[in-house]
Amino acid sequence: MIDYEKELNPEQLDVVRAQGGPILVIAGAGSGKTRALTYRVAHLIEQGIEPSHILLATFTNKAARSMLSRVETLVDVDLGRLWGGTFHHVGNRILRRHAGLLGYERSYSIIDAEDSNQLLNTCIKEFGIRTADGNFPRPNVLRDIISLSSNTRIKTEDIITNRYRSFSHSITDILKVALRYGIKKRERNVMDFDDILINWLELLKDFPDVRDEYSEKFRHILVDEYQDTNIIQAEILDILAGHHKNLMVVGDDSQSIYSFRGANFANIVSFPEKYPDAKIYKLETNYRSTPEILHFANMSIENNSMQFQKELRAVRRKGVRPVFVPVRNVLQQADFVAQRIIELVDKGIPVGEIAVLYRAHYHSMELQMELVRRGIPFEIRSGIRFFEQAHIKDVTAFMRIIVNPLDEIAWKRVMRLYDKIGEVTAGKIWNFVSSHDEPVAAAFSDEFLKCVPKAAVPGIRRFRSTLEDIMDLSETNALAEIAGAILNDGYREYVETRYGDTASREEDLKQLAHFSSEFNSLDEFLNDLALMTSVTEEESYKADDDNSKVVLSSIHQAKGLEWSVVFMIWCSEGMIPLARALREPGGEDEERRLFYVATTRAKDHLYFCHPLINRGGSGWDRDTAPSRFIAELAPSDLEPEELPFDQWLVQ
DNA sequence: ATACGATTTTTTTTT
DNA sequence: AAAATCGTAT
Numbered sequence: 032m033i034d035y036e037k038e039l040n041p042e043q044l045d046v047v048r049a050q051g052g053p054i055l056v057i058a059g060a061g062s063g064k065t066r067a068l069t070y071r072v073a074h075l076i077e078q079g080i081e082p083s084h085i086l087l088a089t090f091t092n093k094a095a096r097s098m099l100s101r102v103e104t105l106v107d108v109d110l111g112r113l114w115g116g117t118f119h120h121v122g123n124r125i126l127r128r129h130a131g132l133l134g135y136e137r138s139y140s141i142i143d144a145e146d147s148n149q150l151l152n153t154c155i156k157e158f159g160i161r162t163a164d165g166n167f168p169r170p171n172v173l174r175d176i177i178s179l180s181s182n183t184r185i186k187t188e189d190i191i192t193n194r195y196r197s198f199s200h201s202i203t204d205i206l207k208v209a210l211r212y213g214i215k216k217r218e219r220n221v222m223d224f225d226d227i228l229i230n231w232l233e234l235l236k237d238f239p240d241v242r243d244e245y246s247e248k249f250r251h252i253l254v255d256e257y258q259d260t261n262i263i264q265a266e267i268l269d270i271l272a273g274h275h276k277n278l279m280v281v282g283d284d285s286q287s288i289y290s291f292r293g294a295n296f297a298n299i300v301s302f303p304e305k306y307p308d309a310k311i312y313k314l315e316t317n318y319r320s321t322p323e324i325l326h327f328a329n330m331s332i333e334n335n336s337m338q339f340q341k342e343l344r345a346v347r348r349k350g351v352r353p354v355f356v357p358v359r360n361v362l363q364q365a366d367f368v369a370q371r372i373i374e375l376v377d378k379g380i381p382v383g384e385i386a387v388l389y390r391a392h393y394h395s396m397e398l399q400m401e402l403v404r405r406g407i408p409f410e411i412r413s414g415i416r417f418f419e420q421a422h423i424k425d426v427t428a429f430m431r432i433i434v435n436p437l438d439e440i441a442w443k444r445v446m447r448l449y450d451k452i453g454e455v456t457a458g459k460i461w462n463f464v465s466s467h468d469e470p471v472a473a474a475f476s477d478e479f480l481k482c483v484p485k486a487a488v489p490g491i492r493r494f495r496s497t498l499e500d501i502m503d504l505s506e507t508n509a510l511a512e513i514a515g516a517i518l519n520d521g522y523r524e525y526v527e528t529r530y531g532d533t534a535s536r537e538e539d540l541k542q543l544a545h546f547s548s549e550f551n552s553l554d555e556f557l558n559d560l561a562l563m564t565s566v567t568e569e570e571s572y573k574a575d576d577d578n579s580k581v582v583l584s585s586i587h588q589a590k591g592l593e594w595s596v597v598f599m600i601w602c603s604e605g606m607i608p609l610a611r612a613l614r615e616p617g618g619e620d621e622e623r624r625l626f627y628v629a630t631t632r633a634k635d636h637l638y639f640c641h642p643l644i645n646r647g648g649s650g651w652d653r654d655t656a657p658s659r660f661i662a663e664l665a666p667s668d669l670e671p672e673e674l675p676f677d678q679w680l681v682q
Numbered sequence: 683a684t685a686c687g688a689t690t691t692t693t694t695t696t697t
Numbered sequence: 698a699a700a701a702t703c704g705t706a707t
């Protein structure tokens with residue numbers, strides 16, 4: 032039995048023991064909301080609720096896994112049947128079972144952002160539209176537009192007139208391309224990330240049997256990070272909870288930082304209106320940060336208007352004030368951070384308790400170089416993810432062809448790996464194979480060779496032999512050997528000439544092979560691939576003690592985490608708040624929430640760096656102002672000792 | 683006509 | 698750093 036009174040504070044205890052019904056938990060940063068959620072799941076199970084009747088929706092798969100493994104140690108029950116993970120993860124699991132109802136094959140593939148860009152590019156080219164003159168959005172911008180439209184249910188044309196005014200002349204063309212994109216996805220039997228949510232909702236709305244099955248199944252639904260859900264997700268939850276009404280949502284409106292993805296913190300603000308009988312609980316005791324850090328964060332977020340009244344109380348003893356550090360330029364900034372890290376480590380702070388946060392990935396470039404130079408171990412948690420790297424996608428594209436022979440993107444990607452095959456020839460090849468009932472078999476026909484230029488024939492032969500090898504290996508489910516086979520069939524040489532860093536990419540492919548060996552079939556492996564971010568994520572909750580690296584992370588990726596020491600680099604106007612983000616409606620408030628999330632990651636020490644000079648793109652140096660989020664906390668009538676932060680001078 | 687290498691532009695955040 | 702574009706070689 033768990034001694035709840037001993038392990039939880041009274042606020043948390045109320046949440047854990049709350050009866051069913053709709054419940055809103057407003058949980059400030061560092062108030063132990065994960066702990067409360069974890070213990071509630073344990074408590075529900077102790078009360079006799081079947082794990083398979085609980086749904087735990089989290090923001091990352093990792094968060095779900097670490098919570099569930101914690102629950103397992105608390106109650107010693109196998110939670111294999113509990114549904115936990117991201118919305119996309121759970122949605123995908125449900126859609127696999129019912130894809131047929133919506134007119135998809137069960138073997139549909141999930142395409143990631145890059146695939147989706149490729150497909151959009153094909154559509155744009157089909158209409159002969161030119162993107163060079165700037166009147167038509169490039170694929171990645173177009174993807175953002177379409178995605179925002181699907182996630183907010185705002186018409187595409189309104190998104191363009193309100194946020195992408197420069198493309199308003201091209202609205203008709205954009206709508207044409209968007210429509211074509213939708214049709215193509217259907218034809219190719221693929222879904223993008225947004226389709227997973229939209230189709231999931233459609234499934235629940237249009238098929239009452241399915242809706243009843245799941246809403247009766249899920250007796251208790253618990254949702255973490257509710258402030259970052261969008262209307263589609265909120266509606267899915269409403270339907271799923273429609274039968275038992277046991278919906279507990281946990282979140283902090285001050286930490287809503289995903290509006291670019293359609294997240295709408297109106298969801299959390301209006302939850303009590305939607306569920307008038309909802310009980311509201313607040314977690315306001317902060318165990319994480321020193322009073323000085325909390326004071327700074329509270330003062331900062333006060334500059335935002337719309338929010339729930341809450342007051343974070345510090346319980347920790349007095350510490351040191353956050354430090355504002357103006358530095359000459361990015362190089363000095365990198366130098367300062369690296370130097371300070373060494374000093375802190377000398378004082379006994381574990382390297383793994385130090386993090387550097389920034390608004391955008393490229394803000395960390397100079398620092399990375401400096402850390403390498405000084406031999407400080409670090410880990411980057413932003414930028415390109417493991418499964419998005421070119422070599423990983425190349426190898427998995429071969430597998431995708433076998434699992435879904437109509438995967439246009441995979442075919443084209445693979446074909447272009449061979450000598451003398453570029454965009455045009457790859458397109459011809461796709462046209463040829465896709466017009467046959469058995470695309471893979473068609474690739475082995477003599478006729479096939481006729482549709483490619485002579486120069487490309489040797490490449491085609493190599494492709495055929497590789498494909499044969501993989502097909503054999505997948506028949507016997509020898510998944511771990513596939514990557515090696517591709518590598519040995521010539522891909523190693525390709526990597527060598529194209530990238531040069533063969534050793535590290537080969538190492539990645541070994542990891543991929545190892546990872547794939549845990550799956551029963553190629554289908555299963557590929558199914559979840561697009562929804563995962565790293566192979567290390569899988570075991571990371573075991574390896575959490577590996578506190579030997581400084582973490583470099585975007586603020587977004589740092590959500591929910593904590594470190595003893597946090598450096599925030601590039602605290603300048605234009606960087607945080609990011610100039611681009613300020614142009615969005617509500618941009619400043621959202622950026623301030625980001626700043627708030629960053630500051631509340633720190634337990635003991637917090638440093639804000641502000642480079643005074645920014646080297647512009649074409650060699651021009653520009654003076655930069657300190658971030659308004661810091662300046663606004665330092666009115667000129669305050670004496671230095673009254674400020675919520677210290678200021679250091681660096682030589 | 684097409685592939686490919688050099689050059690220029692652009693780079694927010696992510697499931 | 699990566700993608701889009703441009704110019705040249707095949």
